[in-house]
Amino acid sequence: MSPNHRLSAFNTTIFAEMSALAAATDAINLGQGFPDTDGPPEIREAAVCAIREGRGNQYPPGPGIPELRQSIAHHQFHWYGLSYDPEAEVLVTAGATEALAAALLALVEPGDEVLVLEPYYDSYAACIALAGGTRVPVTLHAGADGFTLDLDELRAAVTRHTKVILLNTPHNPTGTVLARDELSAIAELACEHDLLVISDEVYEHLVYGNRQHLPIATLPGMRERTLTISSSGKTFSFTGWKVGWVTGTPELVAAVRSVKQFLTYVSSGPFQYAIAEALRLPDTYFKEFRDELAGKRDLMVTGLREAGFTVLPPRGTYFVTADIRPLAAAGVPQCEDGPAFCRSLPERSGVVAIPNSVFYDSTEGAPFVRFAFCKRRGTLDEAVRRLRNLGR
Known part of the structure; x- marks a missing residue:
């Protein structure tokens, strides 16, 4: 018996795949968008x-x-x-x-x-x-x-x-x-x-x-x-x-x-x-939460730039998109596209990201990867430290 043909193109989500990879390699999971602290x-x-x-x-x-x-x-x-x-x-x-x-x-x-x-x-x-x-x-x-x-x-x-x-x-x-x-x-x-x-x-x-x-x-x-x-x-x-x-x-x-x-x-x-x-x-909760995440965004944007990525700074959400092409030009291996880069990143640097290409029908997303910054500052600091070693 075959499954509904309308879903034939949809298998395990990229989030499940990358989260499993994070668990298997004990990597910092900046792929799936969930915080590592509870709310109020x-x-x-x-x-x-x-x-x-x-x-x-x-x-x-x-x-x-x-x-x-x-x-x-x-x-x-x-x-x-x-x-x-x-x-x-x-x-x-x-x-x-x-x-x-x-x-x-x-x-x-x-x-x-x-x-x-x-x-x-x-x-x-x-x-x-x-x-x-x-x-x-x-x-x-x-x-x-x-x-x-x-x-x-x-x-x-x-x-x-x-x-x-x-x-x-x-x-x-x-x-x-x-x-x-x-x-x-x-x-x-x-x-x-x-x-x-x-x-x-x-x-x-x-x-x-x-x-x-x-x-x-x-x-x-x-x-x-x-x-x-x-x-x-x-x-x-x-x-x-x-x-x-x-x-x-x-x-x-x-x-x-x-x-x-x-x-x-x-x-x-x-x-x-x-x-x-x-x-x-009260409105102060929403402002303080937004300001806290804005600081984490800035930390991640700066860290990714220092690691050699071109960063496309976000105006909202808790994700930042980075372009891996500068790393490829610098000779960093396994940078031919986003999926290859993300699948190799946990073993190489102990960090998990998501390839943006899975969210595209076109090929424009091939060089882009997404990092989540909705984590503790200590977690982000360590992730940035690990990513700085990519080109070494």
Whole structure:
């Protein structure tokens, strides 16, 4: 019996492969994006309290507990001025990954085209395939200041079969944060062609420097055609809790809920109560967390440059992309492409990274690798020290 042909191109994820390699070689894992410290202790204790008090130990409501849906609605209004009805316009999911899967399965039919920014998070491709849709990548091009979106290429990619623009900002893996003029152009395109937008905003609070995160749903004509997705894992450093959410119009959220109920139905009961409290933490928490990660980003960018990489500094997320071509030019072995480099790096330097090429349909990602800097400073210091020995 053969498996579903739609998934024939998808095997073990690169994250599983590289994390297994990290464990086998006792290397520092800067590949998969998870912190090596837990989030706020009071939020952890809130989950413990919920378990002890029997809140969420049995099936929670299908759309999510009321307290969390209210906190999500409050968060969207507090930070962005977006008003959502917690009863009809907010849905709690098993992390952003389920939210993305359920949204694509709900909105995409066989033959529909989905525009994605390339490189793209690997689950996008699998979920589009499961829905029977066609993935149409629009490449973010590398430059001295990072990655940029060519709006003319985006417009040219739209056809009569286009149904959805799958947006990701702040963007994983490049760290790109789309500016207002870019988002406005995307919004105009969506309105002109009557397209739906699924906006993955899980790194919304991790934006550095003078760039700010702007949800596309805030722009004219976009609230009624946008599903916004986020989660607690990246903002609060509890990635294992898998608490995500979707906000949008009642019709769009109901469509996602109709799929979600046959995926997990419900999940993360006690953790939902804890995240309801986390979303109402004072603004100082979000600022201090962002500033802490900005310092780690700077540490990693400097260390990678000193090790001989060309670095494309991120404006958001907790990943930094590095170009291995200068190492190849300097005679460092096994630098012919990102996958070869990353598979040899744990043995050579005791560090694990992710090759960006697995997130591309084109060949533009071949020389790029991604490092996660959401780790303890001591861990990052040691990783940088090891990487400096690459050319020796």
